[in-house]
Amino acid sequence: MAKILIVEDEKSINNLIKLNLELVGHTCLQAFDGNTALELTANGRFDLAILDVMLPGASGFDIIGALKDIPAIFVTAKGGLEDRLRGLRAGADDYIVKPFEILELVARVDAVLRRTKAVSDSFEFDDIRVDFDCKRVYKSGEEIMLKPKEFDLLEALIRNRNLALTREKLLNIVWDFAYEGDSRTVDVHIQKLRKKLSLEDRLKTVYKTGYRLEV
Template sequence: MAHLLIVEDENSINDLIAMNLTLVGHTCEQVYGGQHALCYMKENRYDLIIMDIMLPEVDGFTLISSVPKNTPVIFLTAMGNLTDRVKGLQLGADDYIVKPFETIELLARIEAVLRRTNRSMQLFALDDTVVNLDSRVVTINGSEVDLTLREFELLEILIKNKNIALSREKLLKLAWNYEYSGETRTVDVHIQKLRKKLNWEHRIKTVYKLGYRLEVDS
């Protein structure tokens, strides 16, 4: 997956972002001030930088001018007024997220930026299964597995949020963009089909009274 730099002076938020990035397969480094961020950017290459604006030493609006060319930036900040959002985007940020934020939305925004900048991993392998997220081809031991469009869309959401428990409501909204109805078993039916087709009975876990989680070894 991708290698990211988190520039956030609030330890709890920095750690929360890092934990969730690691859970879905990314690697990351954490810094807590603008000056340290400058040093890290000079010495390392990152696929994406998540950056607060109100930072000690050097603020995010100033710091973004030192970001290496073609490295995408997402501002993650409490500064939510229109003027600040416009300024952040005009300075070159690829996205602007206002605190407080939902973790699942942050991960989705990160994936969208990585996809736009061609820095996201296109292949996902687990056990004997390989999923090509670009061509939408799934193979087991080299033999192609036939998935319906909806089965693949659900599989893609599980992969992008691996090791994270997702409710049925969230899966329906992310995979098929419509609200959950308590009377439908759409997610359950498609999960059962995926488990059977991919031999993932032990991988797609049922989360009691919530939904499902694709379990991937660290």
């Protein structure tokens, strides 16, 4: 997956971002001040940088200038329109305001990576290969036929793998709107996915929460 630079002086938040991005399969490098970040960008190659705006040493705006063609997402406590616009004008690809939800962070990182084509749009685990571009799934080299909603559900689970998704969240992502109270739909589709791809061990039910694909 992608190699991501996290620049955030607040250690707890830096670690939080790292833990979550590693869960969905990214590799992370951490910098706790602006100058270290500048050194790292000069020496290494990244697919994405996640930047705090207010940093000791060089600021987030300084670093984004040094990034050149590497996409960047700002993470900041200032959620005002003016700050948002300033960040986007400076060349940021997206903007996340603290406090943020993990799923939001993952989704935005994913969106930016897909937009910049830094990741191959397919995913493999065990003997299963999922091609997101062609919307096809292969198991042991053989194509498994999935209904469109089943495929979307699988995609949502893969993109947020190792994270529990509530039924409501899945309804929101896959069915694109809230099915009030009809979370049985999710359960039915999950059962079908498990059966068709033999995912009983991977696609876990999380107690009182939802479902999690553990890879």
